[in-house]
Amino acid sequence: xxxxxxxxxxxxxxxxxxxxxxxxxxxxxxxxxxxxxxxxxxxxxxxxxxxxxxxxxxxxxxxxxxxxxxxxxxxxxxxxxxxxxxxxxxxxxxxxxxxxxxxxxxxxxxxxxxxxxxxxxxxxxxxxxxxxxxxxxxxxxxxxxxxxxxxxxxxxxxxxxxxxxxxxxxxxxxxxxxxxxxxxxxxxxxxxxxxxxxxxxxxxxxxxxxxxxxxxxxxxxxxxxxxxxxxxxxxxxxxxxxxxxxxxxxxxxxxxxxxxxxxxxxxxxxxx
Amino acid sequence: xxxxxxxxxxxxxxxxxxxxxxxxxxxxxxxxxxxxxxxxxxxxxxxxxxxxxxxxxxxxxxxxxxxxxxxxxxxxxxxxxxxxxxxxxxxxxxxxxxxxxxxxxxxxxxxxxxxxxxxxxxxxxxxxxxxxxxxxxxxxxxxxxxxxxxxxxxxxxxxxxxxxxxxxxxxxxxxxxxxxxxxxxxxxxxxxxxxxxxxxxxxxxxxxxxxxxxxxxxxxxxxxxxxxxxxxxxxxxxxxxxxxxxxxxxxxxxxxxxxxxxxxxxxxxxxx
Numbered sequence: 001x002x003x004x005x006x007x008x009x010x011x012x013x014x015x016x017x018x019x020x021x022x023x024x025x026x027x028x029x030x031x032x033x034x035x036x037x038x039x040x041x042x043x044x045x046x047x048x049x050x051x052x053x054x055x056x057x058x059x060x061x062x063x064x065x066x067x068x069x070x071x072x073x074x075x076x077x078x079x080x081x082x083x084x085x086x087x088x089x090x091x092x093x094x095x096x097x098x099x100x101x102x103x104x105x106x107x108x109x110x111x112x113x114x115x116x117x118x119x120x121x122x123x124x125x126x127x128x129x130x131x132x133x134x135x136x137x138x139x140x141x142x143x144x145x146x147x148x149x150x151x152x153x154x155x156x157x158x159x160x161x162x163x164x165x166x167x168x169x170x171x172x173x174x175x176x177x178x179x180x181x182x183x184x185x186x187x188x189x190x191x192x193x194x195x196x197x198x199x200x201x202x203x204x205x206x207x208x209x210x211x212x213x214x215x216x217x218x219x220x221x222x223x224x225x226x227x228x229x230x231x232x233x234x235x236x237x238x239x240x241x242x243x244x245x246x247x248x249x250x251x252x253x254x255x256x257x258x259x260x261x262x263x264x265x266x267x268x269x270x271x272x
Numbered sequence: 273x274x275x276x277x278x279x280x281x282x283x284x285x286x287x288x289x290x291x292x293x294x295x296x297x298x299x300x301x302x303x304x305x306x307x308x309x310x311x312x313x314x315x316x317x318x319x320x321x322x323x324x325x326x327x328x329x330x331x332x333x334x335x336x337x338x339x340x341x342x343x344x345x346x347x348x349x350x351x352x353x354x355x356x357x358x359x360x361x362x363x364x365x366x367x368x369x370x371x372x373x374x375x376x377x378x379x380x381x382x383x384x385x386x387x388x389x390x391x392x393x394x395x396x397x398x399x400x401x402x403x404x405x406x407x408x409x410x411x412x413x414x415x416x417x418x419x420x421x422x423x424x425x426x427x428x429x430x431x432x433x434x435x436x437x438x439x440x441x442x443x444x445x446x447x448x449x450x451x452x453x454x455x456x457x458x459x460x461x462x463x464x465x466x467x468x469x470x471x472x473x474x475x476x477x478x479x480x481x482x483x484x485x486x487x488x489x490x491x492x493x494x495x496x497x498x499x500x501x502x503x504x505x506x507x508x509x510x511x512x513x514x515x516x517x518x519x520x521x522x523x524x525x526x527x528x529x530x531x532x533x534x535x536x537x538x539x540x541x542x543x544x
Contacts, residue, residue, distance in 0.1 A: 170362060170364055170366045171366055171368060173336060173362075173366070174360070174362060174366035176336060176354055177334050177335075177336060177354045177358070177359075177360040178354070178356065178359075178379070178380050178383045178431070179353075179354045179355050179356050179383055180383055184383070188379075188382075189368070192368070192370045193368075193369075193370070195370075267370075268411075269369055269370040269371070269411045269412075269413070270369070270413070
């Protein structure tokens with residue numbers, strides 16, 4: 001026993017000193033190698049003439065254009081216009097879909113009544129309805145926020161309904177045996193048990209909010225990243241166009257990462 | 273000892289879909305003409321072949337379902353629904369996965385409406401009773417099966433029910449854990465003087481735990497025989513399972529159950 005202890009104590013710091021940085025290096029390498037390779041190909045392909053440098057400028061030129069846009073403040077104007085719309089639509093969808101979904105999921109009769117129309121709407125591509133939204137709500141902010149709201153609504157609603165309907169019946173039975181009122185049962189058992197599945201819906205909605213936003217801005221807007229991309233394309237500012245596209249990717253990544261962090265925060269109790 | 277629970281001609285039928293005729297509903301009798309009493313402070317074990325309606329019996333006692341005919345009296349008054357004077361321990365633990373061990377135990381106390389301070393003290397006290405004080409802030413997925421069931425038992429005991437209903441609580445555990453939990457349960461029973469109704473399909477478990485063992489018939493389940501088990505103390509050091517009294521009682525229950533199991537086989541073979 002004694003020798004084991006004296007051996008194992010000096011081993012531990014030694015391990016963490018030498019092996020740990022190597023592990024970190026391996027981890028970083030595995031996570032970045034393909035992206036670096038992709039960046040390299042983007043840089044090299046136009047320079048070697050594999051693709052037309054006019055239509056696909058090297059990455060370095062795109063980055064220069066991006067920094068220039070950042071410095072001039074143009075990028076921020078479009079970025080904030082986009083994120084405001086996306087955020088507004090998303091939040092409104094949350095405010096509508098989650099309470100509604102909880103209700104539909106909890107009352108079987110409401111579910112029976114609503115499920116056919118839910119099926120119909122969720123299988124209707126939001127963008128197919130964009131002309132309708134523009135006709136009714138005009139070309140301004142309202143129609144854009146509305147289409148984002150519409151696109152976010154269905155994944156949120158369906159996941160919330162599923163979450164409530166799939167709460168482990170044993171937990172409900174157990175709570176009932178402790179004489180909980182239906183209201184207590186709902187907010188002490190049904191809601192906490194539903195949170196992980198609801199978050200799946202929130203993440204899906206986040207993704208579609210950006211997707212639909214860009215398309216809506218391309219159709220008719222005076223600012224925003226979608227508008228910026230189609231505008232630069234018309235004016236043949238190709239490097240700027242790519243800069244816009246890169247920004248959208250970053251926006252998407254950022255949003256997703258934010259939602260994942262939030263999800264972890266709320267479902268720490270889940271086994272990995 | 274006074275009467276705690278009294279079953280008076282209790283039967284339960286369910287409506288089920290007929291497998292032979294489509295859309296036809298037929299009646300299915302789970303338990304029939306149950307008539308027995310449980311004394312105050314008694315440890316009664318109910319044992320029966322699988323599908324004999326043991327769980328139906330317990331659900332009725334817990335107030336989760338109503339008998340079709342007859343009634344169940346608790347302290348002389350008929351049971352109409354769930355109540356905190358009865359605590360149920362389920363085979364699959366039914367712990368709330370988003371709550372820590374401690375918070376799970378507090379859950380039943382919340383339903384009872386005690387002060388925050390008392391709630392915490394009680395929860396700590398019962399966590400200590402099942403020997404898990406160090407695991408207060410672990411989530412259920414971080415606990416072993418035996419620990420989970422200990423937490424579940426503590427949760428049911430914490431709100432101080434008069435009767436503890438246990439539905440095959442140790443069936444999902446390995447043999448060693450099961451034996452130590454059986455012993456712990458007996459110690460808890462002697463300490464707390466609760467009335468316990470314990471359901472199992474294990475003969476050894478039934479004989480080891482029960483002061484009386486109720487043997488049920490195969491479907492439709494009814495009481496076949498009530499056997500008195502006459503050991504003085506079950507919590508002594510010696511190996512009770514190897515004593516002649518134990519083997520004798522075990523054989524008696526085994527013989528009674530054997531007849532029922534054979535009947536079930538015969539029935540199944542005839543209908544198929």
